[in-house]
Amino acid sequence: MLALPSRSAYACDMARANCPTCQGGGWKVVERTTQGAQPLSADKPGGAAGEPKMVWAIPCDCTVGDRTERVLAKARVPERYRHCDFANYETDNEIENVPRAQLDAFNRSLAQAKLVVERFAAEFPVGNEHGLLLMGPCGVGKTHLAVAALKEIVLRGHSGLFYDYRELLKEIQDSYNAESQATEMGVLEPVLKAEILVLDDIGSSKPSLWALETVGHVLNTRYNEKRVSLLTTNFLDAEVTANSAAPAPAARVAGMRAPALDDSLTERVGKRIRSRLYEMCRTVEIFAPDYRKEIRHAGRFRS
Ligand SMILES: Nc1ncnc2c1ncn2[C@@H]1O[C@H](COP(=O)(O)OP(=O)(O)OP(=O)(O)O)[C@@H](O)[C@H]1O
Numbered sequence: 118m119l120a121l122p123s124r125s126a127y128a129c130d131m132a133r134a135n136c137p138t139c140q141g142g143g144w145k146v147v148e149r150t151t152q153g154a155q156p157l158s159a160d161k162p163g164g165a166a167g168e169p170k171m172v173w174a175i176p177c178d179c180t181v182g183d184r185t186e187r188v189l190a191k192a193r194v195p196e197r198y199r200h201c202d203f204a205n206y207e208t209d210n211e212i213e214n215v216p217r218a219q220l221d222a223f224n225r226s227l228a229q230a231k232l233v234v235e236r237f238a239a240e241f242p243v244g245n246e247h248g249l250l251l252m253g254p255c256g257v258g259k260t261h262l263a264v265a266a267l268k269e270i271v272l273r274g275h276s277g278l279f280y281d282y283r284e285l286l287k288e289i290q291d292s293y294n295a296e297s298q299a300t301e302m303g304v305l306e307p308v309l310k311a312e313i314l315v316l317d318d319i320g321s322s323k324p325s326l327w328a329l330e331t332v333g334h335v336l337n338t339r340y341n342e343k344r345v346s347l348l349t350t351n352f353l354d355a356e357v358t359a360n361s362a363a364p365a366p367a368a369r370v371a372g373m374r375a376p377a378l379d380d381s382l383t384e385r386v387g388k389r390i391r392s393r394l395y396e397m398c399r400t401v402e403i404f405a406p407d408y409r410k411e412i413r414h415a416g417r418f419r420s
């Protein structure tokens with residue numbers, strides 16, 4: 118019997134399920150007389166009448182083709198963000214009618230965030246016992262940076278997953294539905310086990326007790342098993358105002374006010390999760406204008 122590596126024994130789960138050559142197994146046999154080649158007799162697929170052929174298993178072409186696309190799809194990176202990388206994250210934006218000092222502060226904030234996230238990705242998994250929490254207003258490129266890091270890491274062969282916060286909660290909730298094909302564990306297991314998890318836009322839906330427990334369970338389990346998470350959120354900490362009567366310097370320079378207590382991240386995810394996030398993540402604040410609104414549409418600054 119020809120001993121092809123088992124599917125799970127090698128990284129050939131990138132094979133196409135409907136591939137006519139390997140039928141999704143990820144391996145194809147080629148004739149070769151190298152040491153270790155094995156005889157393939159006429160009664161096996163690919164065998165021919167007469168003397169058994171000497172064959173050797175190699176990864177099927179379908180595993181090599183558009184690998185990037187397949188790796189990103191497997192990591193569930195949404196189409197909209199597939200182009201995001203560090204090279205196309207701009208930190209020298211110009212905006213009309215914004216004073217130079219303020220513009221410089223915005224660009225410094227973007228550059229600093231990019232530096233931290235880029236280093237995180239480059240060093241992964243070494244030295245990454247802490248994840249990152251990217252915090253900032255809409256359109257400053259939090260998801261862009263998170264995806265840039267995830268892409269780099271999964272393309273190096275690590276397992277990673279992108280989940281929108283609401284989407285994850287919805288998938289788990291849907292799995293409770295009796296008609297659903299999915300089970301709660303089927304949804305949760307990859308999320309708990311991925312070497313890196315991007316959880317995008319945490320706090321974006323109104324927290325029900327159930328939602329908070331579920332997210333708490335995901336974050337706790339990952340943390341206890343030393344798996345890092347990269348989170349993004351629109352909600353800021355109210356603590357900056359509560360403790361100091363003034364927003365943090367970066368926010369102040371950017372002309373942003375810290376949120377009222379009832380609109381803070383703590384309010385959205387609960388005290389326990391916020392405090393767990395302090396422990397498991399390095400917080401990276403980004404203060405800049407909405408790229409979608411202020412920059413991309415400012416045609417004269419774009420080619
Ligand atoms: N500094 C930047 N350079 C290049 N593209 C950027 C930059 N910032 C944002 N973008 C682009 O602008 C769009 C919006 O960015 P993104 O979705 O990452 O923002 P966000 O901070 O996650 O916003 P939200 O809080 O609404 O989720 C994306 O297409 C992203 O690629």
Ligand SMILES: [Mg+2]
Nearest residue numbers: 259260318349
């Ligand atoms: Mg986002």
Ligand SMILES: [Zn+2]
Nearest residue numbers: 136139177179
């Ligand atoms: Zn194949």
